[in-house]
Amino acid sequence: xxxxxxxxxxxxxxxxxxxxxxxxxxxxxxxxxxxxxxxxxxxxxxxxxxxxxxxxxxxxxxxxxxxxxxxxxxxxxxxxxxxxxxxxxxxxxxxxxxxxxxxxxxxxxxxxxxxxxxxxxxxxxxxxxxxxxxxxxxxxxxxxxxxxxxxxxxxxxxxxxxxxxxxxxxxxxxxxxxxxxxxxxxxxxxxxxxxxxxxxxxxxxxxxxxxxxxxxxxxxxxxxxxxxxxxxxxxxxxxxxxxxxxxxxxxxxxxxxxxxxxxxxxxxxxxxxxxxxxxxxxxxxxxxxxxxxxxxxxxxxxxxxxxxxxxxxxxxxxxxxxxxx
Amino acid sequence: xxxxxxxxxxxxxxxxxxxxxxxxxxxxxxxxxxxxxxxxxxxxxxxxxxxxxxxxxxxxxxxxxxxxxxxxxxxxxxxxxxxxxxxxxxxxxxxxxxxxxxxxxxxxxxxxxxxxxxxxxxxxxxxxxxxxxxxxxxxxxxxxxxxxxxxxxxxxxxxxxxxxxxxxxxxxxxxxxxxxxxxxxxxxxxxxxxxxxxxxxxxxxxxxxxxxxxxxxxxxxxxxxxxxxxxxxxxxxxxxxxxxxxxxxxxxxxxxxxxxxxxxxxxxxxxxxxxxxxxxxxxxxx
Numbered sequence: 123x124x125x126x127x128x129x130x131x132x133x134x135x136x137x138x139x140x141x142x143x144x145x146x147x148x149x150x151x152x153x154x155x156x157x158x159x160x161x162x163x164x165x166x167x168x169x170x171x172x173x174x175x176x177x178x179x180x181x182x183x184x185x186x187x188x189x190x191x192x193x194x195x196x197x198x199x200x201x202x203x204x205x206x207x208x209x210x211x212x213x214x215x216x217x218x219x220x221x222x223x224x225x226x227x228x229x230x231x232x233x234x235x236x237x238x239x240x241x242x243x244x245x246x247x248x249x250x251x252x253x254x255x256x257x258x259x260x261x262x263x264x265x266x267x268x269x270x271x272x273x274x275x276x277x278x279x280x281x282x283x284x285x286x287x288x289x290x291x292x293x294x295x296x297x298x299x300x301x302x303x304x305x306x307x308x309x310x311x312x313x314x315x316x317x318x319x320x321x322x323x324x325x326x327x328x329x330x331x332x333x334x335x336x337x338x339x340x341x342x343x344x345x346x347x348x349x350x351x352x353x354x355x356x357x358x359x360x361x362x363x364x365x366x367x368x369x370x371x372x373x374x375x376x377x378x379x380x381x382x383x384x385x386x387x388x389x390x391x392x393x394x395x396x397x398x399x400x401x402x403x404x405x406x407x408x409x410x411x412x413x414x415x416x417x418x419x420x421x422x423x424x425x426x427x428x429x430x431x432x433x434x435x436x437x438x439x440x441x442x443x444x445x446x447x
Numbered sequence: 448x449x450x451x452x453x454x455x456x457x458x459x460x461x462x463x464x465x466x467x468x469x470x471x472x473x474x475x476x477x478x479x480x481x482x483x484x485x486x487x488x489x490x491x492x493x494x495x496x497x498x499x500x501x502x503x504x505x506x507x508x509x510x511x512x513x514x515x516x517x518x519x520x521x522x523x524x525x526x527x528x529x530x531x532x533x534x535x536x537x538x539x540x541x542x543x544x545x546x547x548x549x550x551x552x553x554x555x556x557x558x559x560x561x562x563x564x565x566x567x568x569x570x571x572x573x574x575x576x577x578x579x580x581x582x583x584x585x586x587x588x589x590x591x592x593x594x595x596x597x598x599x600x601x602x603x604x605x606x607x608x609x610x611x612x613x614x615x616x617x618x619x620x621x622x623x624x625x626x627x628x629x630x631x632x633x634x635x636x637x638x639x640x641x642x643x644x645x646x647x648x649x650x651x652x653x654x655x656x657x658x659x660x661x662x663x664x665x666x667x668x669x670x671x672x673x674x675x676x677x678x679x680x681x682x683x684x685x686x687x688x689x690x691x692x693x694x695x696x697x698x699x700x701x702x703x704x705x706x707x708x709x710x711x712x713x714x715x716x717x718x719x720x721x722x723x724x725x726x727x728x729x730x731x732x733x
Contacts, residue, residue, distance in 0.1 A: 175540075181540055181543075228718070228721065228722030229718070229721060229722070231721075231722075231725040232721050232725040232726070233725070234539075235476075235482050235539070235676075235680060236676055236680070236721060236725065236726065236727065238482070238543070239482075239672045239673070239676050239717070240676070240717060240718060240721045242669065242672070243669070243673060243713075243714035243715075243717050243718055244714070244718055246669060246710075246711065246714050247711045247714050247715060247718070250708060250710055250711045251708070251711070254707050254708060375547050378544065378547075379544065379547070382540070382541075382544050386540075411555070411558065411559045412555075412559065413555075414551050414552075414554075414555040415551065415552050415555045415556055415559070417548075417551055418547075418548040418549065418550070418551025418552035418555070419548070419552055420548075421544060421545070421547065421548030421551065422530055422545050422548040422549065422552070425534065425537075425541050425544050425545045425548065426530070426533045426534060426545065429534070429537050429541050
């Protein structure tokens with residue numbers, strides 16, 4: 123699964139990157155820009171989840187909680203302590219990673235469904251605490267007026283401003299997404315990445331050849347939560363409003379579905395899922411109340427007929443093309 | 448002391464319902480290996496069916512419970528055939544995602560058909576009994592007794608019937624069962640029907656005490672998972688005991704420890720248990 127015969131080289135990624143860079147300049151449509159910004163946010167979150175789930179094989183169902191912890195940390199630091207975005211954002215990532223470490227230590231000793239449900243329970247706990255700790259989080263009223271990223275001064279008296287500037291925001295988020303992809307890819311192709319896959323394949327076997335499964339899983343998990351925090355922090359500053367819903371396990375499911383839909387265990391899959399699924403979800407608005415029913419049916423159909431997601435489907439097509447030649 | 452006793456009795460009542468839901472979930476997991484995340488949605492359907500039969504159909508409450516159990520057995524079998532059977536050889540994560548898809552479908556169909564508002568059963572068996580300073584309604588007694596009867600019937604069904612033996616054999620060794628001529632696919636179908644009917648019974652029993660609404664299954668699903676992990680995945684005694692333990696902890700803990708955060712007791716308990724014993728209370732290392 124991991125060593126795919128498919129190597130379309132750098133051409134396809136390069137073309138997609140070029141498209142991602144020029145796309146906002148081709149259209150003035152704010153809604154399109156919004157979708158692209160959100161694709162970056164979900165892209166980061168989905169890439170992070172894919173690292174721990176697709177490569178290290180741990181079904182972490184607390185991803186939304188870490189997204190929410192990142193979002194609330196950055197939002198609270200900015201609103202209550204007046205800390206600037208560029209300090210608050212890394213602190214949000216670190217806070218999420220710290221919780222990742224604290225939760226990962228006990229929960230990664232469990233396996234399979236136990237780990238999945240254990241993390242899901244942690245997700246519920248986080249949401250309830252955010253909801254009830256009104257002195258800190260404002261509870262259901264939510265956090266209002268989270269500032270956008272502060273302006274970056276450039277030489278010659280120029281500045282890049284992010285308030286009401288969706289194109290600049292998009293480029294900032296795109297850079298963060300590329301950073302996430304870069305780090306994830308470095309990890310995946312490193313020796314550590316090989317350890318991830320060994321642990322995913324068979325923990326006992328991995329341990330017998332000298333890999334420490336617990337340590338390996340913990341590294342994957344903490345890295346994943348760090349980037350979940352990044353996605354959350356960016357989201358908080360872009361949307362400007364947070365409520366407990368943003369840490370809900372529905373967020374976990376949404377990101378999980380994006381990963382599965384695009385293709386788990388591939389670099390491109392989570393990005394594809396994070397870009398396409400929100401668009402599908404929006405398009406289905408025309409169906410009004412039947413929207414979520416259609417969404418559910420679509421999920422079931424995709425998982426039955428295309429269990430490896432869009433990337434899996436593309437790989438099959440590609441393999442057929444090659445054998446025909 | 449009165450408060451304590453009252454909470455113990457409430458805990459047993461809630462616990463018996465939790466046990467029923469968790470039993471269904473655990474036998475489905477034991478046979479199909481599928482974490483059926485849509486279990487709570489089927490519990491919700493069970494509650495709605497019995498509610499409609501009682502209010503709109505004027506059907507006797509007990510008959511309504513039986514009809515909803517039968518209807519949900521069929522729905523469970525259909526779900527096995529359409530959704531889970533094609534995924535039988537796929538990773539469990541895929542069945543899990545399919546189950547999430549099922550939640551979207553079932554909960555939103557319920558929302559479209561019955562609307563978002565809370566439905567209340569007409570008063571049933573609400574005579575009050577007082578003893579030792581504790582007050583209890585007849586319906587709560589009925590819930591516990593019925594749940595226990597259903598648990599015993601399930602045990603008899605598995606031990607005494609041919610289908611039951613086939614289910615037990617498949618749970619122990621799927622390949623061996625197939626080799627000895629058991630139609631494992633049919634066992635899967637029966638198990639999903641059986642497990643779902645237990646969820647329906649639980650929904651129909653607790654419906655008159657709580658309110659009936661489309662999203663009522665979510666929290667129950669999570670708690671049922673907590674229970675079967677506490678009790679060991681696939682373990683029937685584990686699910687029964689785990690259900691009562693969780694009911695009691697929620698009820699007593701909710702009264703004495705924290706009212707504001709009482710929903711997290713169950714999940715905190717689970718995270719703690721897993722931290723100490725990663726395979727659950729009765730689970731074997733594997």
